Amino acid sequence: ADTTSRPDKFIGIHFFNPPQLMKLVEVIPGEKASQEVTELTKDFVKSVNKQAVLCRKDVPGFIINRLFIPMVHEACYVKDRTGATLEEIDSAVKFKLGFPMGIFELADFTGMDVIHKATVEMHLRDKKVINPHPLVEKMFDEKKLGQKSGEGYYK
Numbered sequence: 001a002d003t004t005s006r007p008d009k010f011i012g013i014h015f016f017n018p019p020q021l022m023k024l025v026e027v028i029p030g031e032k033a034s035q036e037v038t039e040l041t042k043d044f045v046k047s048v049n050k051q052a053v054l055c056r057k058d059v060p061g062f063i064i065n066r067l068f069i070p071m072v073h074e075a076c077y078v079k080d081r082t083g084a085t086l087e088e089i090d091s092a093v094k095f096k097l098g099f100p101m102g103i104f105e106l107a108d109f110t111g112m113d114v115i116h117k118a119t120v121e122m123h124l125r126d127k128k129v130i131n132p133h134p135l136v137e138k139m140f141d142e143k144k145l146g147q148k149s150g151e152g153y154y155k
Helices: 035-047 064-082 086-095 103-110 112-125 134-141
Strands: 011-015 024-029 051-054
Touching: 011 035, 024 035, 035 051, 064 086, 064 103, 064 112, 064 134, 086 103, 103 112, 112 134
Parallel strands: 024 051
Antiparallel strands: 011 024
């Protein structure tokens, strides 16, 4: 925003993949964005039949990835520490917490390349963000990216 001549009009919108299925869109106003631009953007999101969530502060990962990315790594640690299987952890998340997908299922859907890059970038900007779990690193290095490569946590 600071590199533009109109920082009051600078705003971000973050659609989730695949956008034709995912209803949520994060709206991220620049530090100097006007309330008018924020409202126009939220109206636009609504006009394309999506649900806007306002990120009041531009932090690495916004809201959803700030929650989801550490959950992927923590799910790996739970697997390591408890001996629970991928299926058991995903079932617990779906049938107890009510998530539509398990953490490992969603990670495969998202892609290990995306999760790895997001983790590294978030950690560079905020040291409170967890470093990648060794399994995430290994899968990324082996190009086991999830659905896009045919193998991730699941085949």
